[in-house]
Amino acid sequence: MPYFDAASSAPLHPVARQALQAALDEGWADPARLYREGRRARLLLDAAREAAAEAVGCRPDELVFTTSGTRAVHSGMAGALAGRRRVGRHLIVSSVEHSSVLHAAGTHEAEGGKVTEVPVERTGRVSVTGYAEALRPDTALACLQSANHEVGTEQPVAEVADACRAAGVPLLVDAAQSLGWGPVPGGWSLLTASAHKWGGPSGVGLLAVRKGVRYxxxxxxxxxxxxxxxxxxxxxxxxxxxxxxxxxxxxxETEALRLRGLVDRIRARVPEAVPDVEVVGDAVRRLPHLVTFSCLYADGETVLHELDRAGFSVSSGSSCTSSTLTPSHVLRAMGVLSEGNVRVSLPLGTGEEDVDRFLEVLPGVVAGVRERLGAPAASPVRAADDSLIVDALGKRCPIPVIELAKVFGDVPVGGIVTVLSDDEAARLDIPAWCEMRGQEYVGERPVEGGTAYEVRRVA
Amino acid sequence: MPYFDAASSAPLHPVARQALQAALDEGWADPARLYREGRRARLLLDAAREAAAEAVGCRPDELVFTTSGTRAVHSGMAGALAGRRRVGRHLIVSSVEHSSVLHAAGTHEAEGGKVTEVPVERTGRVSVTGYAEALRPDTALACLQSANHEVGTEQPVAEVADACRAAGVPLLVDAAQSLGWGPVPGGWSLLTASAHKWGGPSGVGLLAVRKGVRYxxxxxxxxxxxxxxxxxxxxxxxxxxxxxxxxxxxxxETEALRLRGLVDRIRARVPEAVPDVEVVGDAVRRLPHLVTFSCLYADGETVLHELDRAGFSVSSGSSCTSSTLTPSHVLRAMGVLSEGNVRVSLPLGTGEEDVDRFLEVLPGVVAGVRERLGAPAASPVRAADDSLIVDALGKRCPIPVIELAKVFGDVPVGGIVTVLSDDEAARLDIPAWCEMRGQEYVGERPVEGGTAYEVRRVA
Known part of the structure; x- marks a missing residue:
C-alpha cells in the first residue's frame, strides 16, 4: 500500500526505531541530575546534539531540541524578533511559507509589529531582488523556507542570506522539507527543522541560532x-x-537521484495521460521526491478519496488547510490552478513499480471524478449579444470552471463569458484556467451574492 | 542499583514501552489526513484521549496533549489568564509551586499582572483560609499543586477549589506529582500533568480545561x-x-499502601540512625512514595555524591535549582532546614531490601561528610562580654551552621552568638537550627560584606 505523503510525515526510519528503543533504557532520567541515570541521559543528549549540529552545519552550542518543527519556528521567530526589538519591529516572510511561520507573523502583527509578505513567481520561487527590496532599516528578521512544502520549489536561500547579511538582518530558514537531503547552504542566522519529516520520530524539532545573533x-x-x-x-x-x-x-545522494528519476516520470507522464492538468512548481530547482499537479474540472478531496480507495496516500494543498474550503495559500500565492490538486511526495525507498501503478490508476480516477462532476444540473445561461453569463452562485469548486468551459465555445472570438460565483476557489481557478487555455482573463467585480469573473475568448 | 528519584522522572513502565513500540507502526502519520495511515493515527489519538480523560476525570473534549508538563502549565496559565483578562490581572499561586508555575507567574508579573504568593505552614501545606483571603474581585486565576514535588505534602485542593468556586475564580491544579496515584478531587477548573512522572514516556503532558472556563x-x-x-x-x-x-x-492502591510502609520506615529510622536530622513535610497528608529530610552540618551535594557512589540515586531540593547555590524555594517557604537535604521518592515496585540497604548506608555517608566538613580552619572568634562573633564570611553552607554549633556552648545561657555570613543558605539554616535546638533566633542585620545573624542561648 504505497504511502506517497512523505512531506506530511515520513514513516519511521529503521535507524530511528532502533535508536529509540535503545535509548528508552538509558535516556528516561533527568539529564540535569548528577547521579548515574542522569549522567547517562546527559551523555546521550550531548552526543545527539553533536550529531545533529554536524548535520545542520553549526556548533553544538548553537543548537537546541524543541518538541516540534512548529515550536522551533514559533520560538525562533519570537526570540529573534525580541532580540532585535530596538532595531525595529518589521518582519519579512515569503507568501509561501509554512503556516507555522505565517501564523507567528500574524501574532507579531497583532502585537503591533509590521509584516511584509514577499510574493513569489508562478513557480513558487521568491525573487532575490524582491526579497532584498523588502529589507528596511527597521527590519528585525527575515524568514525564508529552504524549499516549499506543497510544490517542492527550492528557494534561493544563499542569495537571500547574502542580501540580508549586507543589510545586517538575520535570516531564519525553515528547513523542514529539505534538511534530510542536505545542509542548508549560505549564511543563514537561524534554522528550524522537524525530525518526523526525515523519518525521525514525532516530538522533535531543531532550532539553531548562530553565535552573535541577538536572541x-x-x-x-x-x-x-x-x-x-x-x-x-x-x-x-x-x-x-x-x-x-x-x-x-x-x-x-543516491536516493535523491533515484527519486528524482521517478518524479520526472510523474512530471512527464501525468500531462500525457490526464487531459487538462497543470504540473506546478519549479521544474528544475526542486526537492527530489516531490511533485504537485492540479487537474481542471476535478475536486481535490474526491480525487484523494478515490486514490486512497485505490491504495495510494497522497495529499492536496497545504496540510494546514485540508479541512477548510479555501484554496491553499501557496497555490494562491503562485497564481496556479488549485482545483484537483494532488501532491505526491515519495518516501525514501519508494519502488519504481509503485510509481508506475500510480500512473496507471490516476487517469481513470480523474476521469471518473470529472465524469461525475460533469453532469450537474445545467446552469441557466442568459445570452446578451455576443456574451454569456454563467450563474454558478452556490456551487463549489470545480463546478464554476466546469460551467465556464462548457459554454465557452458558444461565444465568438472576442466575446465575453461572465461567471457568477461565490466560491473562493474561483478567484484563483478562473484566471488559472485562462492561463492554461490561452484565453484572456478580463477581471472581477462584486455582484449581489458573489463575484462576477469576466473572460474574453481570444482563441 | 536502586533509583530513588521517581519524583524527577520515573523509569519507563513496561506497559508504556509495549504501547510505544506498537504505536510506532501505526501512529507516525498525520492524524489530520484522511488517507488510511492518517485515519489510523487519528483512531489511536482519539482512544488515548478517551483513556486519559477517564483517568483525569474529565470529558475527552476537555483534554489536550501537550509536549511536557511544563508546557501544559505555561499554556494553561497563559490561556486562563488571557481568557479572564476583562475580570482583572490578579494571579494567585502558592509559594511552593513547581518552578514552571512560578516562572509563568513571573512572566505574568513582568507583563504588568499582579501576583499573590500564598505562604505555607512548616509542613509545606497551604491553609485554606490563607488561600481564600488572597482572592480578590480582580483575580483571574488561582493555581495550586495537588501535592508538593519536593516534600510530598498534599494540598487541600478540594477545599481551595470550593473557595475559588464561591468567588467565581477558576483554579488550575498542577497534578504532576499525584496523577498516577489517583484523580484530583474536587471542583478544579484546569488541570496539568506530566507523563514521565508516572512512568509514561518523556514528551507528553496533559492539559484539561473544563467546559465553561474562559480560555x-x-x-x-x-x-x-x-x-x-x-x-x-x-x-x-x-x-x-x-x-x-x-x-x-x-x-x-496496592502500591501506595506498600510504598507508604517503606516510606514510614525511612521516616522512623532516619532520625534514629542519623543525629541532627529534620524530616520535613506533612507526616500524614502526603504522597505515598516520597520522603524528604535535611541533615544538619552536611552539604546536600556531597551527600548525594556519596550516596550515588554507594549505588543510590536520590535528589536534593528542587530539581530546578540543583545547579545553583541558593536553597530550594520550597524549603525556604516552609522555613525548614535546607542543608544536607535529601529527597527519596520510590518508583513503583521498589523492593524492601533496597530501602533497608539505604537505611544501612545512610548513617555512614552522613557521618563521613560531616567529619570532613567538621574540620575547617577555625574561624577567628572574638569574645565581647557574654557574646561571641563567628566570622563565616566567604564560607559556604553548611560551614556557617557548623561554626555556630561549635562555639555555642562557650556562651552562658542568655548570651548571644552572632554569625557573620554571606551565604544565602544561612538565612534559612540558622533559624532552622534554632528551631531544632530550642534556641532563640533573634534576627539578622546587614553588615559589611554580608549579614549578621544573632542567636540567643536559652537552653
Missing part, C-alpha cells in the same frame, strides 16, 4: 536547552532524531 | 489539539502515556 527567548523562564526550549527533554526521541538524520544523509 | 490560547494559531497545543502530535508517546496511566492506576 531573547520569550515565554516563562526554563533552564532546559539553554533556556530556549522549555520542558523536560524527550531524550529517546532526540537520540532517534539525530541517528536517523545521519542515516538519511548517508543515503541522500 | 484564550496564546501564541501563534495552530489547528492541532483544539488550538491549545501547537505542533505535530507525538502519537506513539501519547498512546504510551495513556496506556501507562491506566496501568499505574490499576496498581495504585
Amino acid at each position: 531573547a527567548p520569550q515565554g516563562p523562564a526554563d533552564e532546559r536547552e539553554s533556556g530556549r526550549a522549555a520542558g523536560f527533554e524527550n531524550i529517546p526521541a532526540i537520540v532517534a532524531a539525530a541517528a536517523s538524520l545521519r542515516a538519511v544523509r548517508a543515503e541522500a | 484564550a490560547p496564546q501564541g501563534p494559531a495552530d489547528e492541532r489539539e483544539s488550538g491549545r497545543a501547537a505542533g505535530f502530535e507525538n502519537i506513539p508517546a501519547i498512546v504510551a502515556a495513556a496506556a501507562s496511566l491506566r496501568a499505574v492506576r490499576a496498581e495504585a
Whole structure:
C-alpha cells in the first residue's frame, strides 16, 4: 500500500526505531541530575546534539531540541524578533511559507509589529531582488523556507542570506522539507527543522541560532536547552532524531537521484495521460521526491478519496488547510490552478513499480471524478449579444470552471463569458484556467451574492 | 542499583514501552489526513484521549496533549489568564509551586499582572483560609499543586477549589506529582500533568480545561489539539502515556499502601540512625512514595555524591535549582532546614531490601561528610562580654551552621552568638537550627560584606 505523503510525515526510519528503543533504557532520567541515570541521559543528549549540529552545519552550542518543527519556528521567530526589538519591529516572510511561520507573523502583527509578505513567481520561487527590496532599516528578521512544502520549489536561500547579511538582518530558514537531503547552504542566522519529516520520530524539532545573533527567548523562564526550549527533554526521541538524520544523509545522494528519476516520470507522464492538468512548481530547482499537479474540472478531496480507495496516500494543498474550503495559500500565492490538486511526495525507498501503478490508476480516477462532476444540473445561461453569463452562485469548486468551459465555445472570438460565483476557489481557478487555455482573463467585480469573473475568448 | 528519584522522572513502565513500540507502526502519520495511515493515527489519538480523560476525570473534549508538563502549565496559565483578562490581572499561586508555575507567574508579573504568593505552614501545606483571603474581585486565576514535588505534602485542593468556586475564580491544579496515584478531587477548573512522572514516556503532558472556563490560547494559531497545543502530535508517546496511566492506576492502591510502609520506615529510622536530622513535610497528608529530610552540618551535594557512589540515586531540593547555590524555594517557604537535604521518592515496585540497604548506608555517608566538613580552619572568634562573633564570611553552607554549633556552648545561657555570613543558605539554616535546638533566633542585620545573624542561648 504505497504511502506517497512523505512531506506530511515520513514513516519511521529503521535507524530511528532502533535508536529509540535503545535509548528508552538509558535516556528516561533527568539529564540535569548528577547521579548515574542522569549522567547517562546527559551523555546521550550531548552526543545527539553533536550529531545533529554536524548535520545542520553549526556548533553544538548553537543548537537546541524543541518538541516540534512548529515550536522551533514559533520560538525562533519570537526570540529573534525580541532580540532585535530596538532595531525595529518589521518582519519579512515569503507568501509561501509554512503556516507555522505565517501564523507567528500574524501574532507579531497583532502585537503591533509590521509584516511584509514577499510574493513569489508562478513557480513558487521568491525573487532575490524582491526579497532584498523588502529589507528596511527597521527590519528585525527575515524568514525564508529552504524549499516549499506543497510544490517542492527550492528557494534561493544563499542569495537571500547574502542580501540580508549586507543589510545586517538575520535570516531564519525553515528547513523542514529539505534538511534530510542536505545542509542548508549560505549564511543563514537561524534554522528550524522537524525530525518526523526525515523519518525521525514525532516530538522533535531543531532550532539553531548562530553565535552573535541577538536572541531573547520569550515565554516563562526554563533552564532546559539553554533556556530556549522549555520542558523536560524527550531524550529517546532526540537520540532517534539525530541517528536517523545521519542515516538519511548517508543515503541522500543516491536516493535523491533515484527519486528524482521517478518524479520526472510523474512530471512527464501525468500531462500525457490526464487531459487538462497543470504540473506546478519549479521544474528544475526542486526537492527530489516531490511533485504537485492540479487537474481542471476535478475536486481535490474526491480525487484523494478515490486514490486512497485505490491504495495510494497522497495529499492536496497545504496540510494546514485540508479541512477548510479555501484554496491553499501557496497555490494562491503562485497564481496556479488549485482545483484537483494532488501532491505526491515519495518516501525514501519508494519502488519504481509503485510509481508506475500510480500512473496507471490516476487517469481513470480523474476521469471518473470529472465524469461525475460533469453532469450537474445545467446552469441557466442568459445570452446578451455576443456574451454569456454563467450563474454558478452556490456551487463549489470545480463546478464554476466546469460551467465556464462548457459554454465557452458558444461565444465568438472576442466575446465575453461572465461567471457568477461565490466560491473562493474561483478567484484563483478562473484566471488559472485562462492561463492554461490561452484565453484572456478580463477581471472581477462584486455582484449581489458573489463575484462576477469576466473572460474574453481570444482563441 | 536502586533509583530513588521517581519524583524527577520515573523509569519507563513496561506497559508504556509495549504501547510505544506498537504505536510506532501505526501512529507516525498525520492524524489530520484522511488517507488510511492518517485515519489510523487519528483512531489511536482519539482512544488515548478517551483513556486519559477517564483517568483525569474529565470529558475527552476537555483534554489536550501537550509536549511536557511544563508546557501544559505555561499554556494553561497563559490561556486562563488571557481568557479572564476583562475580570482583572490578579494571579494567585502558592509559594511552593513547581518552578514552571512560578516562572509563568513571573512572566505574568513582568507583563504588568499582579501576583499573590500564598505562604505555607512548616509542613509545606497551604491553609485554606490563607488561600481564600488572597482572592480578590480582580483575580483571574488561582493555581495550586495537588501535592508538593519536593516534600510530598498534599494540598487541600478540594477545599481551595470550593473557595475559588464561591468567588467565581477558576483554579488550575498542577497534578504532576499525584496523577498516577489517583484523580484530583474536587471542583478544579484546569488541570496539568506530566507523563514521565508516572512512568509514561518523556514528551507528553496533559492539559484539561473544563467546559465553561474562559480560555484564550496564546501564541501563534495552530489547528492541532483544539488550538491549545501547537505542533505535530507525538502519537506513539501519547498512546504510551495513556496506556501507562491506566496501568499505574490499576496498581495504585496496592502500591501506595506498600510504598507508604517503606516510606514510614525511612521516616522512623532516619532520625534514629542519623543525629541532627529534620524530616520535613506533612507526616500524614502526603504522597505515598516520597520522603524528604535535611541533615544538619552536611552539604546536600556531597551527600548525594556519596550516596550515588554507594549505588543510590536520590535528589536534593528542587530539581530546578540543583545547579545553583541558593536553597530550594520550597524549603525556604516552609522555613525548614535546607542543608544536607535529601529527597527519596520510590518508583513503583521498589523492593524492601533496597530501602533497608539505604537505611544501612545512610548513617555512614552522613557521618563521613560531616567529619570532613567538621574540620575547617577555625574561624577567628572574638569574645565581647557574654557574646561571641563567628566570622563565616566567604564560607559556604553548611560551614556557617557548623561554626555556630561549635562555639555555642562557650556562651552562658542568655548570651548571644552572632554569625557573620554571606551565604544565602544561612538565612534559612540558622533559624532552622534554632528551631531544632530550642534556641532563640533573634534576627539578622546587614553588615559589611554580608549579614549578621544573632542567636540567643536559652537552653
